[in-house]
Amino acid sequence: MRCTVFGTGYLGATHAACMAELGHEVMGVDVDPSKISKLEVGEVPFYEPGLQDMLQRNVDSGRLSFSTSYEEAVGFADLHFIAVGTPQRRGEYAADLTQLLSVVDRLAPLLTEPAVLVGKSTVPVGTAEMIAERARKLAPVGGALEIAWSPEFLREGFAVQDTLTPDRLVIGLASGLSGRAEDLLRKVYQKLIDEEVPIIITDLATAELSKSAANAFLATKISFINAISEICEPAGANVSDLANILGLDPRIGRSFLTSGLGFGGGCLPKDIRALMARAGELGASEALHSLREVDSINMRRRTKMVELARHACGGSVLGARLAVLGAAFKARSDDVRDSPALSVAGQLQLEGAAVSIFDPQAMDNARRVFPTLNYATNSFEACERADAVLVLTEWSEFKDLDPSELATTVRSRVVLDGRQCLEQARWEDAGWRYLAMGLPTINR
Structure with a gap:
């Protein structure tokens, strides 16, 4: 089949490459010429394991192409995925749908033949219905334009795996239409369906909520154990x-x-906030009041890590040399958006510590966000003459560090395990003082 993917950021580029890997002819579309020029030569502008080779392979085969032209995209296919970002609106909890509406407003007026628009982006419930009404008013084809929603359930670091071998497929459809959207999506996902991936056909609102609810539940589970930790x-x-x-x-x-x-x-952070905002708009804010505490607990963890660093340094980090291992918000990613590791590093620097940071993939992105931090070229350089070592992202290479070898570099053998990813006994046997949130206070 032929399809387009509007938006070539993390979600869009991954989806486009994976659809090509499934055997389809795919065109990725973006308004950013610099991004398109990189993708055209098989270069992924972010880090995601396995994506670079797969994208290059499909560009070379001719199954995957990229363009900045909406007109070219409309001539290429009549099945269009929309996979743009929906960040948190500045100064509010609600989602910013500017990019999504921009795609619809530019694409719909070009649709003179029956077409299907499929949303992949995470959006507040009710967005699909709004988009459908807006697009049909703008499109010359009118009612022959169908809208569906098929949310992504990707984990950064495992996005290729989650797209090619998902644990479920969700397709939300509007009632009373021809059924063309379902037919096309079943054909697109046929290989996955043949492999018995569960497919759930539902209404638009349920499909939209499925992603928001999943993220809210995961966030709740994480914050629950962190509350118990306290x-x-x-x-x-x-x-x-x-x-x-x-x-x-x-x-x-x-x-x-x-x-x-x-x-x-x-x-997770912006999605739970958007869900709270939308619940309020629907008059159901009390139903998700617990998510406010989930968000509060999560943000409090960063403050507690700073407090633990102070404790490790005798009550103050003023003048201390601290090594921070990790800048990405999680391992297997170079994404530093709302990164707890960078948040803690920045706060420690504000309190007077000399902070040296290292991350295997996120250094360039981290420098753009916190240019005043010191950046090392490897873990050992970051830890040189450190009064304490903070492991804040659970990269395998940090887990595999030899504590005896690292001890020759630091000034004080103190390690703060911000991710409970180190073997405590191994570090303590090497003479290190091991600290982590959620352990008995008397053992610190």
Whole structure:
């Protein structure tokens, strides 16, 4: 089949490359010429494991192309995915739909033949209906334009895997239409359907809510164990052991129950806030009042990590040399949007610490956000003469560090495990003082 993907950021570029990998002819469309020029030669402008090789392979095969021309896109296909960003609106909780509306307003007037628009972006419930009404008014084809919503469920660092072998496919459709949208999407996803990936056909509102609700639940689970962590410390309990106990309950499960610095990135924080904002607009704000506490607990983790660093340095970080290992909001990504690691590093610098930071992939992005921090070329350089080492992103290379070897570089053998990703006994056996949130206060 032929299809287009409007938006070539993290979601759009991944979706376009994966659709080509499934055998379709795909055109990615973006208004940013510099981004398109990189993609045309097979260069991915961000880090995502496995994407670079796959994109290059499909560009070379001719199945995947890129353009800045909406007119060219309309002539290329009549199935159009929209995968633009929906960031948090400045100064508000609500989602900013500017990019989404811009695509619709430019694309719809060009549609003179029956076409299907498929939303991939995460949007507030009710957006699809609004888009459908807006697009049909603008499109010469009128009612022959169908709108569907098929939200993405990608994890940064595993986006290729999650697109090519998803755990479910969700397709939201408007009632009373010809059914062409469902037919086309079933053909696009046929290989996945043949591999028995569960497919759920539902209405537009349910499809929109499915992504928001999933992210809200994950955020709640993360903040729950972090709230319990705050009880463990004064009680003398161990949050890691407690999480293992809870995780053995099949009703709960162990995933997302690791206490630590909390979540960040471009999805969970803004998506739960957008859901709260939309609930208020619908007169159902009390239904999601708990999400305010989820958000509050998550942001509080950063403050607590700064407090732990102060404690490790004798009550103040003024004049201390601190190594921060990690800048991306999570491992296997170069995304520093709302990064807890960078937030903590910046706060420590404001309190007078000399902060040296290293991340395997996110250094360039981090420099753009916090240009005043010191950036090292590797972990050992970052830790040189450090009074404390903070591990704030759970990269494998940080987990695999040799604590005995690292001890020859630092000034004080103090490590703060912000992600509960290090082997505590291994570090303590090497003479390190190991600190982490959620451990008994008396052991610090």
